[in-house]
Protein backbone atom coordinates (compact mmCIF):
# COMPACT_ATOMS: atom_id res chain seq x y z
CA UNK A 1 0.00 0.00 0.00
CA UNK A 2 2.74 2.49 1.02
CA UNK A 3 4.72 1.42 -2.02
CA UNK A 4 1.67 2.18 -4.13
CA UNK A 5 1.41 5.68 -2.74
CA UNK A 6 5.12 6.30 -3.34
CA UNK A 7 4.76 5.20 -6.95
CA UNK A 8 1.74 7.47 -7.41
CA UNK A 9 3.67 10.38 -5.91
CA UNK A 10 6.64 9.82 -8.19
CA UNK A 11 4.40 9.37 -11.22
CA UNK A 12 2.51 12.54 -10.40
CA UNK A 13 5.67 14.59 -9.91
CA UNK A 14 6.98 13.29 -13.22
CA UNK A 15 3.68 14.23 -14.89
CA UNK A 16 3.75 17.71 -13.36
CA UNK A 17 7.30 18.26 -14.58
CA UNK A 18 6.29 17.17 -18.09
CA UNK A 19 3.14 19.28 -17.92
CA UNK A 20 5.11 22.33 -16.91
CA UNK A 21 7.37 22.04 -19.92
CA UNK A 22 4.35 21.46 -22.17
CA UNK A 23 2.49 24.48 -20.77
CA UNK A 24 5.07 26.95 -21.96
CA UNK A 25 5.09 25.67 -25.49
CA UNK A 26 1.77 24.22 -26.39
CA UNK A 27 -1.14 24.98 -24.15
CA UNK A 28 -0.28 27.82 -21.90
CA UNK A 29 1.70 31.02 -21.71
CA UNK A 30 5.13 31.72 -20.29
CA UNK A 31 3.74 32.82 -16.94
CA UNK A 32 2.37 29.39 -16.12
CA UNK A 33 5.63 27.78 -17.21
CA UNK A 34 7.51 29.97 -14.73
CA UNK A 35 5.40 28.64 -11.86
CA UNK A 36 6.35 25.08 -12.76
CA UNK A 37 8.67 24.33 -9.87
CA UNK A 38 6.31 25.72 -7.25
CA UNK A 39 3.53 23.67 -8.87
CA UNK A 40 5.61 20.53 -8.46
CA UNK A 41 6.48 21.41 -4.86
CA UNK A 42 2.89 22.11 -3.88
CA UNK A 43 1.69 18.92 -5.53
CA UNK A 44 4.30 16.98 -3.56
CA UNK A 45 3.06 18.52 -0.32
CA UNK A 46 -0.59 17.83 -1.13
CA UNK A 47 -0.08 14.17 -1.99
CA UNK A 48 2.52 13.48 0.68
CA UNK A 49 0.19 14.82 3.33
CA UNK A 50 -2.82 12.83 2.24
CA UNK A 51 -1.98 10.09 -0.26
CA UNK A 52 -5.73 9.88 -0.81
CA UNK A 53 -8.13 10.40 -3.65
CA UNK A 54 -9.49 13.90 -4.23
CA UNK A 55 -12.87 12.30 -3.56
CA UNK A 56 -11.92 11.93 0.11
CA UNK A 57 -10.31 15.39 0.19
CA UNK A 58 -13.48 17.00 -1.18
CA UNK A 59 -15.66 15.09 1.30
CA UNK A 60 -13.61 16.22 4.28
CA UNK A 61 -13.28 19.79 2.98
CA UNK A 62 -17.04 19.98 2.37
CA UNK A 63 -16.79 22.04 -0.83
CA UNK A 64 -15.81 21.45 -4.44
CA UNK A 65 -13.24 23.89 -5.81
CA UNK A 66 -14.37 24.25 -9.40
CA UNK A 67 -12.40 26.18 -12.04
CA UNK A 68 -14.56 28.11 -14.50
CA UNK A 69 -14.10 31.01 -16.91
CA UNK A 70 -16.34 33.50 -15.13
CA UNK A 71 -16.91 35.44 -18.34
CA UNK A 72 -18.10 32.80 -20.80
CA UNK A 73 -21.59 33.89 -21.83
CA UNK A 74 -24.19 31.24 -20.85
CA UNK A 75 -21.46 28.86 -19.61
CA UNK A 76 -20.02 30.58 -16.53
CA UNK A 77 -20.80 34.22 -15.86
CA UNK A 78 -20.10 36.01 -12.61
CA UNK A 79 -23.28 37.81 -11.53
CA UNK A 80 -23.55 41.18 -9.79
CA UNK A 81 -24.49 39.41 -6.53
CA UNK A 82 -21.30 37.31 -6.66
CA UNK A 83 -23.00 34.08 -7.76
CA UNK A 84 -21.91 32.12 -10.84
CA UNK A 85 -24.45 31.31 -13.56
CA UNK A 86 -24.33 29.10 -16.63
CA UNK A 87 -24.07 25.59 -18.05
CA UNK A 88 -20.53 24.93 -16.76
CA UNK A 89 -21.40 26.47 -13.38
CA UNK A 90 -24.37 24.09 -13.13
CA UNK A 91 -22.11 21.13 -13.92
CA UNK A 92 -19.90 22.19 -10.97
CA UNK A 93 -23.13 22.06 -8.91
CA UNK A 94 -23.87 18.57 -10.28
CA UNK A 95 -20.54 17.35 -8.87
CA UNK A 96 -21.18 18.98 -5.48
CA UNK A 97 -24.70 17.51 -5.28
CA UNK A 98 -23.35 14.03 -6.05
CA UNK A 99 -20.39 14.04 -3.65
CA UNK A 100 -21.68 16.29 -0.87
CA UNK A 101 -25.47 16.14 -1.26
CA UNK A 102 -25.62 19.92 -1.67
CA UNK A 103 -25.39 21.68 -5.04
CA UNK A 104 -24.47 24.93 -3.30
CA UNK A 105 -21.23 23.61 -1.86
CA UNK A 106 -19.13 24.93 -4.73
CA UNK A 107 -16.27 27.39 -4.50
CA UNK A 108 -16.06 28.87 -8.01
CA UNK A 109 -12.58 29.91 -9.15
CA UNK A 110 -12.41 32.11 -12.27
CA UNK A 111 -9.41 31.20 -14.44
CA UNK A 112 -8.06 32.43 -17.75
CA UNK A 113 -7.39 29.83 -20.41
CA UNK A 114 -3.65 30.11 -19.81
CA UNK A 115 -3.98 29.63 -16.04
CA UNK A 116 -6.32 26.66 -15.98
CA UNK A 117 -4.07 23.58 -16.15
CA UNK A 118 -1.59 24.95 -13.61
CA UNK A 119 -4.52 25.53 -11.24
CA UNK A 120 -5.36 21.81 -11.45
CA UNK A 121 -1.71 20.78 -11.04
CA UNK A 122 -1.20 22.91 -7.93
CA UNK A 123 -4.47 21.73 -6.36
CA UNK A 124 -6.00 25.24 -6.44
CA UNK A 125 -9.02 23.62 -8.08
CA UNK A 126 -10.29 20.04 -7.98
CA UNK A 127 -11.54 20.17 -11.55
CA UNK A 128 -12.25 22.47 -14.47
CA UNK A 129 -15.64 23.06 -16.00
CA UNK A 130 -14.19 25.74 -18.27
CA UNK A 131 -14.90 25.42 -21.97
CA UNK A 132 -11.97 23.05 -22.04
CA UNK A 133 -11.33 20.99 -25.14
CA UNK A 134 -10.25 17.38 -24.76
CA UNK A 135 -7.07 17.00 -26.81
CA UNK A 136 -4.39 14.33 -27.06
CA UNK A 137 -1.57 16.47 -25.60
CA UNK A 138 -3.67 17.74 -22.68
CA UNK A 139 -4.74 14.15 -21.95
CA UNK A 140 -1.13 12.94 -21.96
CA UNK A 141 1.86 15.26 -21.51
CA UNK A 142 -0.10 18.09 -19.82
CA UNK A 143 -1.19 15.58 -17.17
CA UNK A 144 -4.97 15.96 -17.36
CA UNK A 145 -7.78 13.41 -17.58
CA UNK A 146 -11.12 14.20 -19.20
CA UNK A 147 -14.67 13.22 -18.32
CA UNK A 148 -17.70 12.83 -20.57
CA UNK A 149 -18.17 15.58 -23.13
CA UNK A 150 -20.92 17.87 -21.89
CA UNK A 151 -20.96 20.12 -24.97
CA UNK A 152 -19.84 19.21 -28.50
CA UNK A 153 -18.44 22.44 -29.90
CA UNK A 154 -16.37 23.49 -32.90
CA UNK A 155 -14.29 26.55 -33.71
CA UNK A 156 -15.82 29.28 -35.88
CA UNK A 157 -15.08 32.90 -36.79
CA UNK A 158 -17.07 36.07 -36.26
CA UNK A 159 -16.90 39.13 -38.55
CA UNK A 160 -19.06 42.03 -39.66
CA UNK A 161 -21.55 41.82 -42.54
CA UNK A 162 -20.46 45.42 -43.22
CA UNK A 163 -16.96 44.10 -44.03
CA UNK A 164 -18.41 41.74 -46.61
CA UNK A 165 -18.61 38.59 -44.45
CA UNK A 166 -21.66 36.31 -44.37
CA UNK A 167 -22.67 32.94 -42.93
CA UNK A 168 -21.27 31.28 -46.06
CA UNK A 169 -17.83 32.92 -45.80
CA UNK A 170 -14.83 30.60 -45.52
CA UNK A 171 -11.36 30.86 -44.00
CA UNK A 172 -10.08 31.51 -47.56
CA UNK A 173 -11.98 34.85 -47.42
CA UNK A 174 -10.10 36.31 -44.42
CA UNK A 175 -6.72 37.00 -46.07
CA UNK A 176 -5.13 40.24 -44.79
CA UNK A 177 -7.43 40.41 -41.71
CA UNK A 178 -6.39 41.07 -38.13
CA UNK A 179 -7.70 37.94 -36.36
CA UNK A 180 -7.96 37.97 -32.56
CA UNK A 181 -8.37 35.25 -29.96
CA UNK A 182 -7.26 34.30 -26.43
CA UNK A 183 -3.85 32.93 -25.49
CA UNK A 184 -3.36 29.39 -24.22
CA UNK A 185 -6.19 27.91 -26.26
CA UNK A 186 -6.66 25.34 -28.99
CA UNK A 187 -8.18 28.23 -30.94
CA UNK A 188 -4.96 30.09 -31.67
CA UNK A 189 -3.33 26.98 -33.11
CA UNK A 190 -6.36 25.87 -35.15
CA UNK A 191 -6.77 29.24 -36.89
CA UNK A 192 -3.06 29.44 -37.72
CA UNK A 193 -3.27 25.94 -39.28
CA UNK A 194 -6.54 26.70 -41.11
CA UNK A 195 -5.24 29.96 -42.60
CA UNK A 196 -2.08 28.32 -43.81
CA UNK A 197 -4.04 25.38 -45.27
CA UNK A 198 -6.36 27.85 -47.06
CA UNK A 199 -3.30 29.67 -48.42
CA UNK A 200 -4.11 33.05 -46.85
CA UNK A 201 -1.99 35.17 -44.56
CA UNK A 202 -3.54 36.78 -41.49
CA UNK A 203 -2.28 38.87 -38.60
CA UNK A 204 -3.01 36.77 -35.51
CA UNK A 205 -3.23 38.66 -32.20
CA UNK A 206 -3.80 36.93 -28.86
CA UNK A 207 -5.06 38.43 -25.59
CA UNK A 208 -5.36 37.07 -22.08
CA UNK A 209 -9.15 36.83 -22.03
CA UNK A 210 -12.07 36.89 -24.40
CA UNK A 211 -13.59 40.06 -22.90
CA UNK A 212 -10.53 41.93 -24.20
CA UNK A 213 -10.76 40.11 -27.54
CA UNK A 214 -14.42 41.11 -27.97
CA UNK A 215 -13.78 44.71 -26.88
CA UNK A 216 -11.00 44.97 -29.45
CA UNK A 217 -13.40 43.72 -32.10
CA UNK A 218 -16.03 46.26 -31.07
CA UNK A 219 -13.46 49.08 -31.19
CA UNK A 220 -12.36 47.97 -34.66
CA UNK A 221 -8.83 46.85 -33.65
CA UNK A 222 -9.68 43.29 -34.74
CA UNK A 223 -11.41 42.43 -38.05
CA UNK A 224 -12.27 38.88 -37.01
CA UNK A 225 -12.50 37.08 -33.67
CA UNK A 226 -12.40 33.32 -33.35
CA UNK A 227 -13.10 30.72 -30.67
CA UNK A 228 -15.58 27.93 -29.85
CA UNK A 229 -18.80 28.56 -31.81
CA UNK A 230 -20.87 28.55 -28.60
CA UNK A 231 -18.87 31.49 -27.23
CA UNK A 232 -19.35 33.46 -30.47
CA UNK A 233 -23.11 32.87 -30.36
CA UNK A 234 -23.13 34.06 -26.74
CA UNK A 235 -21.06 37.18 -27.47
CA UNK A 236 -23.25 38.10 -30.46
CA UNK A 237 -26.40 37.66 -28.35
CA UNK A 238 -25.05 39.90 -25.59
CA UNK A 239 -22.70 42.41 -27.21
CA UNK A 240 -23.62 43.13 -30.84
CA UNK A 241 -24.13 46.92 -31.01
CA UNK A 242 -27.34 48.22 -32.48
CA UNK A 243 -27.18 48.75 -36.21
CA UNK A 244 -24.35 46.22 -36.71
CA UNK A 245 -24.73 42.72 -38.09
CA UNK A 246 -22.19 40.23 -36.77
CA UNK A 247 -21.95 36.98 -38.74
CA UNK A 248 -20.58 33.61 -37.67
CA UNK A 249 -18.83 31.34 -40.21
CA UNK A 250 -17.96 28.89 -41.68
CA UNK A 251 -21.13 26.82 -41.29
CA UNK A 252 -19.01 23.70 -40.74
CA UNK A 253 -16.60 24.51 -37.88
CA UNK A 254 -12.86 24.44 -38.56
CA UNK A 255 -12.19 22.05 -35.64
CA UNK A 256 -13.74 19.66 -33.14
CA UNK A 257 -13.89 21.11 -29.61
CA UNK A 258 -15.38 18.52 -27.25
CA UNK A 259 -15.81 20.38 -23.95
CA UNK A 260 -16.23 18.72 -20.56
CA UNK A 261 -14.87 18.14 -17.05
CA UNK A 262 -11.08 18.10 -16.73
CA UNK A 263 -9.05 16.97 -13.70
CA UNK A 264 -5.59 15.73 -12.77
CA UNK A 265 -4.71 12.31 -14.15
CA UNK A 266 -4.74 8.92 -12.40
CA UNK A 267 -7.35 9.43 -9.68
CA UNK A 268 -10.05 6.91 -10.53
CA UNK A 269 -12.19 7.38 -7.43
CA UNK A 270 -12.55 11.10 -8.12
CA UNK A 271 -12.92 10.79 -11.88
CA UNK A 272 -15.54 8.02 -11.53
CA UNK A 273 -17.56 10.27 -9.19
CA UNK A 274 -17.40 13.25 -11.59
CA UNK A 275 -18.06 11.13 -14.68
CA UNK A 276 -21.03 9.25 -13.26
CA UNK A 277 -22.55 12.47 -11.92
CA UNK A 278 -22.50 13.75 -15.52
CA UNK A 279 -23.78 10.43 -16.89
CA UNK A 280 -26.62 10.52 -14.34
CA UNK A 281 -27.89 13.77 -15.88
CA UNK A 282 -27.79 12.16 -19.35
CA UNK A 283 -29.47 8.90 -18.28
CA UNK A 284 -32.16 10.88 -16.43
CA UNK A 285 -32.81 12.85 -19.61
CA UNK A 286 -33.16 9.60 -21.60
CA UNK A 287 -35.58 8.22 -19.03
CA UNK A 288 -37.68 11.40 -18.77
CA UNK A 289 -36.63 11.92 -15.15
CA UNK A 290 -36.39 15.60 -14.24
CA UNK A 291 -36.23 17.83 -11.16
CA UNK A 292 -40.05 18.03 -11.10
CA UNK A 293 -40.88 14.30 -11.24
CA UNK A 294 -37.83 12.70 -9.60
CA UNK A 295 -39.72 11.70 -6.43
CA UNK A 296 -42.44 10.04 -8.45
CA UNK A 297 -39.85 8.26 -10.66
CA UNK A 298 -37.96 7.01 -7.61
CA UNK A 299 -41.16 5.24 -6.58
CA UNK A 300 -42.44 4.07 -9.95
CA UNK A 301 -39.65 4.30 -12.60
CA UNK A 302 -38.09 1.32 -14.39
CA UNK A 303 -35.41 -0.74 -12.66
CA UNK A 304 -32.46 1.24 -14.09
CA UNK A 305 -34.08 4.52 -12.99
CA UNK A 306 -34.60 3.19 -9.46
CA UNK A 307 -30.97 1.98 -9.32
CA UNK A 308 -29.73 5.37 -10.58
CA UNK A 309 -31.78 7.33 -8.06
CA UNK A 310 -30.68 5.20 -5.13
CA UNK A 311 -33.84 3.12 -4.56
CA UNK A 312 -31.26 0.36 -4.63
CA UNK A 313 -28.22 2.45 -3.79
CA UNK A 314 -25.41 -0.13 -3.94
CA UNK A 315 -24.07 1.17 -7.24
CA UNK A 316 -23.41 4.56 -5.69
CA UNK A 317 -22.14 3.41 -2.27
CA UNK A 318 -19.84 0.99 -4.09
CA UNK A 319 -18.04 3.97 -5.59
CA UNK A 320 -17.81 6.01 -2.38
CA UNK A 321 -20.87 8.18 -2.94
CA UNK A 322 -24.06 8.44 -0.87
CA UNK A 323 -26.82 6.07 -2.08
CA UNK A 324 -28.97 9.05 -3.10
CA UNK A 325 -26.11 10.92 -4.86
CA UNK A 326 -27.80 11.07 -8.26
CA UNK A 327 -31.27 11.67 -6.83
CA UNK A 328 -29.76 14.83 -5.30
CA UNK A 329 -28.19 15.79 -8.64
CA UNK A 330 -31.50 15.57 -10.51
CA UNK A 331 -33.60 17.05 -7.70
CA UNK A 332 -31.30 20.02 -7.08
CA UNK A 333 -29.78 20.76 -10.50
CA UNK A 334 -31.80 18.82 -13.09
CA UNK A 335 -31.20 16.45 -16.00
CA UNK A 336 -29.01 17.23 -19.04
CA UNK A 337 -31.86 18.77 -21.00
CA UNK A 338 -32.95 21.00 -18.12
CA UNK A 339 -29.37 22.23 -17.59
CA UNK A 340 -28.89 22.79 -21.33
CA UNK A 341 -32.24 24.48 -21.94
CA UNK A 342 -32.19 26.91 -19.06
CA UNK A 343 -28.65 28.14 -19.79
CA UNK A 344 -28.09 27.79 -23.52
CA UNK A 345 -31.51 28.22 -25.17
CA UNK A 346 -31.74 31.89 -24.07
CA UNK A 347 -28.68 32.81 -26.19
CA UNK A 348 -29.98 30.84 -29.18
CA UNK A 349 -28.07 27.56 -28.79
CA UNK A 350 -30.47 24.73 -29.50
CA UNK A 351 -29.89 20.99 -29.11
CA UNK A 352 -32.17 20.09 -31.97
CA UNK A 353 -30.31 18.84 -35.04
CA UNK A 354 -26.94 19.41 -33.31
CA UNK A 355 -24.35 17.01 -31.95
CA UNK A 356 -25.69 17.90 -28.50
CA UNK A 357 -29.01 16.17 -29.17
CA UNK A 358 -29.56 12.83 -27.44
CA UNK A 359 -28.27 9.77 -29.33
CA UNK A 360 -31.89 8.68 -29.70
CA UNK A 361 -32.51 11.93 -31.62
CA UNK A 362 -29.48 11.64 -33.91
CA UNK A 363 -26.99 13.41 -31.61
CA UNK A 364 -23.91 12.29 -29.70
CA UNK A 365 -25.11 12.69 -26.10
CA UNK A 366 -24.98 9.12 -24.76
CA UNK A 367 -24.20 7.50 -21.41
CA UNK A 368 -23.25 3.95 -20.45
CA UNK A 369 -25.89 2.01 -18.50
CA UNK A 370 -26.37 2.36 -14.73
CA UNK A 371 -25.98 -1.31 -13.88
Ligand SMILES: N[C@@H](CCC(=O)N[C@@H](CS)C(=O)NCC(=O)O)C(=O)O
Pocket residue numbers: 069071072073112113130131132133181182184185186187209210211226227228231232234235257259
Ligand atom coordinates in the same frame (compact mmCIF):
# COMPACT_ATOMS: atom_id res chain seq x y z
N1 LIG B 1 -12.11 25.32 -25.96
C1 LIG B 1 -10.89 26.03 -26.20
C2 LIG B 1 -11.03 27.53 -25.95
C3 LIG B 1 -11.46 27.81 -24.55
C4 LIG B 1 -11.39 29.27 -24.15
O1 LIG B 1 -10.85 29.61 -23.10
N2 LIG B 1 -11.93 30.13 -24.94
C5 LIG B 1 -11.86 31.53 -24.64
C6 LIG B 1 -11.97 32.31 -25.88
S1 LIG B 1 -10.73 31.90 -27.06
C7 LIG B 1 -12.93 31.91 -23.70
O2 LIG B 1 -12.66 32.48 -22.69
N3 LIG B 1 -14.18 31.60 -24.08
C8 LIG B 1 -15.34 32.00 -23.36
C9 LIG B 1 -15.70 33.45 -23.48
O3 LIG B 1 -15.08 34.27 -22.81
O4 LIG B 1 -16.66 33.78 -24.17
C10 LIG B 1 -9.77 25.47 -25.34
O5 LIG B 1 -10.01 24.59 -24.52
O6 LIG B 1 -8.62 25.89 -25.52
